[in-house]
Amino acid sequence: MTRVIHTGDTHIGYQQYHVPERRQDFLAAFRAVVRDAIADDVAAVVHAGDLFHDRRPTLSDIMGTLDVLEELAAAEIPFLAVVGNHEVKRDAQWLDLYASLGLATRLGAEPTVVGTTAFYGLDFVPRSKRDDLDYDFAPHDADHAALVTHGLFQPFDHGDWAASEVLGESSVDFDAMLLGDNHKPGKQAVEDAWVTYCGSTERASSSERADRGYNIVTFDGEVRITRRGLDTRDFVFVDVELGPEEGVERVRSRVGQYDLDDAVVVVSIDGDGDPITPASVEEFALDRGALVARVTDHRELAADERETRVSFADPDDAVTERVRDLGLSGAARDIDETVRASKVADANVADTVEDRVRELVAEDPDALDGVADDAASDGSTPSSAPDDTTAETDGGDTVDTTEDAAGTADDTAPSDGDGQSSMEEFL
Numbered sequence: 001m002t003r004v005i006h007t008g009d010t011h012i013g014y015q016q017y018h019v020p021e022r023r024q025d026f027l028a029a030f031r032a033v034v035r036d037a038i039a040d041d042v043a044a045v046v047h048a049g050d051l052f053h054d055r056r057p058t059l060s061d062i063m064g065t066l067d068v069l070e071e072l073a074a075a076e077i078p079f080l081a082v083v084g085n086h087e088v089k090r091d092a093q094w095l096d097l098y099a100s101l102g103l104a105t106r107l108g109a110e111p112t113v114v115g116t117t118a119f120y121g122l123d124f125v126p127r128s129k130r131d132d133l134d135y136d137f138a139p140h141d142a143d144h145a146a147l148v149t150h151g152l153f154q155p156f157d158h159g160d161w162a163a164s165e166v167l168g169e170s171s172v173d174f175d176a177m178l179l180g181d182n183h184k185p186g187k188q189a190v191e192d193a194w195v196t197y198c199g200s201t202e203r204a205s206s207s208e209r210a211d212r213g214y215n216i217v218t219f220d221g222e223v224r225i226t227r228r229g230l231d232t233r234d235f236v237f238v239d240v241e242l243g244p245e246e247g248v249e250r251v252r253s254r255v256g257q258y259d260l261d262d263a264v265v266v267v268s269i270d271g272d273g274d275p276i277t278p279a280s281v282e283e284f285a286l287d288r289g290a291l292v293a294r295v296t297d298h299r300e301l302a303a304d305e306r307e308t309r310v311s312f313a314d315p316d317d318a319v320t321e322r323v324r325d326l327g328l329s330g331a332a333r334d335i336d337e338t339v340r341a342s343k344v345a346d347a348n349v350a351d352t353v354e355d356r357v358r359e360l361v362a363e364d365p366d367a368l369d370g371v372a373d374d375a376a377s378d379g380s381t382p383s384s385a386p387d388d389t390t391a392e393t394d395g396g397d398t399v400d401t402t403e404d405a406a407g408t409a410d411d412t413a414p415s416d417g418d419g420q421s422s423m424e425e426f427l
Helices: 020-040 059-074 094-100 127-132 163-169 248-255 278-287 303-308 315-325 330-341 346-363
Strands: 002-007 044-047 079-081 112-114 117-122 144-150 176-180 186-190 193-197 213-219 223-229 235-242 264-271 292-297
Touching: 002 020, 020 044, 020 059, 020 213, 044 144, 059 079, 059 094, 079 117, 144 213, 163 176, 163 186, 163 193, 176 213, 193 223, 235 248, 248 264, 248 278, 264 278, 278 292
Parallel strands: 002 044, 044 079, 117 144, 144 176, 176 193, 235 264, 264 292
Antiparallel strands: 002 213, 112 117, 186 193, 213 223
């Protein structure tokens, strides 16, 4: 029997909302997973990518992660991992640094046997490079085999790569695929194997409302997958539907019904009622002990208001509207989404855009020329313009931008926001 913790998408170093406490929360969540592993005496901790939020983590993030991995190594529990899209570098990976110190194993085409199970790894692969994969894995003589990889796979929502293709073409018969990238946990039976996402260990977006956690996977003649939650910072979600003549007092009343102490407060406003100044609601929540407060008013503003009234809470909505008005091609809007509104880490944007442009041009040499084919002759918004609800990038995590587009910079964080040098400068 082999029992392991399957985790991933820890995004260490993400200073969400530009608040230092949130940066600390992501490392704390990873530490909590490791301490659970030690308490339960599992055979290994298997990490499915995006250990770091950024390919250029700060020295404090690198050292904090080192400290956690040393704690796991002292308990003689191996750390098996692959590289995710947020942290991938063009040369040696940060995971290689920890491997060189004896604190991690970077999984690959050769089996790493733990107990009765052989573990293999496949680092994140951009769509443009998947056709070149040969799925050739070295044989093993263990009772079970599992593939650990990072990406958005079908049959899960937003999947752009079929898990059945990977399982069907691989030279090894896998009993399970242990996945990262989708922050929502789930499991599906595919090609006689279990395919499962562990979800993220902290909320990287306010669209991630469910409790955070990880999987416990047991290989014992069959594969059993169970879920365990993590005690992370409270997020208080307040959804307000305003009736006629209702306004800010109604919103404040609803927010005041919750315990806001040290919580991230996310307020969503719909319905009718009077105009709301988001800052007044945010100040109300902060005065009652909230760590962070963000308010999004989803009600449509009149066209003339949108041109003249951009509040502290909705600049990204205004930019999105202006981009629509430009009548750009679908490919150009794709690139705009990657640069401006997606959850691609700051240091990764250039390479992600380069990969995406190569794909678009390979598919259609004229993809970036002219305006959108579906643009109306009268200059109206093209029917295929982004609807500000979800954004998917080549290798980016699936993220709902509706709630986080309110000028909060929720989905990107500065890679070196605390002014520290990265370990990369010293190697």
